[in-house]
């Protein structure tokens with residue numbers, strides 16, 4: 001203002017106007033300058049931050065580990081060791097392969113190769129993420145047990161699970177939130193509860209037997225229609241087994257809620273499979289990690305959205321049908337107070353709804369839907385894989401097939417419906433299942449992110465390190481299992497062959513064995529067999545999965561004999577990280593002599 005007064009006094013109105021004009025131009029210049037400075041600051045800050053997170057962080061972490069003599073493939077900025085990983089994976093034969101080779105090597109190739117080349121603890125980068133492979137059973141155990149407090153679910157797992165099942169489901173929840181969910185759901189999966197719910201007339205056991213009977217009938221029809229009854233019929237195990245197990249898992253989770261249509265459930269199953277495939281795909285999976293990418297209307301993103309919406313709608317219908325049933329039951333006071341199976345039902349869905357409506361949990365309706373989705377995600381394929389590969393391994397090993405069948409015939413007798421309490425006596429079947437889980441772990445590795453600096457054995461772990469526990473590698477270790485680690489030898493699970501450290505269990509799930517006495521000490525100190533993970537976050541459905549597969553396997557062995565079909569091409573590894581048979585699983589089945597050969 002002082003400038004304006006002075007100028008207008010000495011130079012007159014035109015000059016004053018001129019000064020005003022020049023001043024407003026200078027304001028605009030200043031604003032523009034401010035704008036440019038702000039943009040430059042943001043750009044420089046983003047570049048510094050990018051440099052820090054994408055280059056400096058992984059580089060300094062790598063140096064930190066190198067100082068501790070932890071090695072890995074050469075450090076590469078930005079992309080990390082993705083080229084080496086791609087090369088290793090490309091080197092895996094696409095077709096065929098030796099049936100006796102280590103199958104998990106096909107899907108977890110880099111975990112095997114890096115730990116063989118760089119030692120039991122090795123390090124590599126995936127993009128800007130520093131990853132550490134712990135092919136050391138003792139350290140793996142520490143991560144899951146004594147040092148579990150220093151770790152949380154990995155960002156990678158959280159991203160994948162959240163994209164399908166929303167945020168904060170039991171798979172991704174942490175701390176008190178996880179504890180609460182675990183307390184609500186775990187009763188439905190406890191051994192005692194499962195046993196009690198195996199009421200031969202209408203419980204879970206009955207449901208499994210019914211679905212098993214359906215499969216037996218289907219395969220019997222295939223035999224009856226086979227052109228050459230002597231050769232038997234070819235069945236697509238990779239299609240029939242998942243269908244049966246999907247049905248069983250749904251009944252466990254959702255009971256026999258009215259309102260569930262078979263087609264609807266398959267829509268959910270298909271949606272979960274599609275979304276898992278998209279996220280497991282290296283290209284589309286990584287693209288979704290770019291902030292905002294999932295909102296771009298690419299064909300895959302659109303399909304992803306539509307499938308997810310369809311899935312949520314089906315689940316909403318299931319939940320509201322159950323709520324209606326519960327309200328009707330409560331209104332007509334049919335539900336007996338204090339009975340295990342209350343108005344909401346004794347399955348997982350019932351327990352969650354009861355907690356939401358009656359308990360003091362802060363579970364919301366949308367969280368119940370998320371948890372339902374998680375059950376599809378967590379249960380469907382691993383349980384199917386266990387039964388499928390058990391059948392394949394028995395088809396390849398006729399002597400073991402016969403031994404297992406003889407045990408089933410002896411223990412279960414000729415009764416049409418197996419007796420639930422006799423299942424515990426199927427020791428050979430337990431051994432076959434353990435050996436299948438060892439050779440074909442349905443979940444080949446689990447990961448955690450270190451949240452604080454801490455000491456793990458002799459290694460100091462930096463926060464942000466993504467630690468990989470490669471069950472597939474540990475299950476194949478010659479040091480632990482002996483030189484024949486790659487072979488199917490259920491005998492190794494026989495109690496007399498186990499170094500149990502005094503611990504044992506009916507399932508044969510004991511501290512697993514060291515074939516070499518030298519390794520016995522390190523082996524006995526930890527359960528090296530961890531197909532279901534370990535510690536607090538151990539698989540919630542492990543007892544259910546084992547009991548279900550055991551019962552179905554017994555039912556199938558009692559009725560059919562299995563051999564590998566000439567059209568089968570051994571290539572475990574379809575679909576990213578799991579051991580799906582890439583070209584299907586075709587087995588030849590025949591009726592076991594002495595059994596009735598025709599039904600229906």
Ligand code: HEM
Pocket residue numbers: 170171172182375378379382383386441442443446447531532533534536537538539540541542544545
């Ligand atoms: C052979 C079949 C199965 C295998 C091999 C398997 C394997 C696993 C593994 C390795 C984990 C631990 C993941 C980690 O620590 O990061 C896990 C967690 C889990 N599994 Fe399974 N699973 C199977 C079947 C099932 C079934 C049938 C259900 C439920 C009906 C189920 C429900 C869960 C849940 C809810 C978790 C998360 C537990 C938590 O974080 O607290 N799983 N499973």
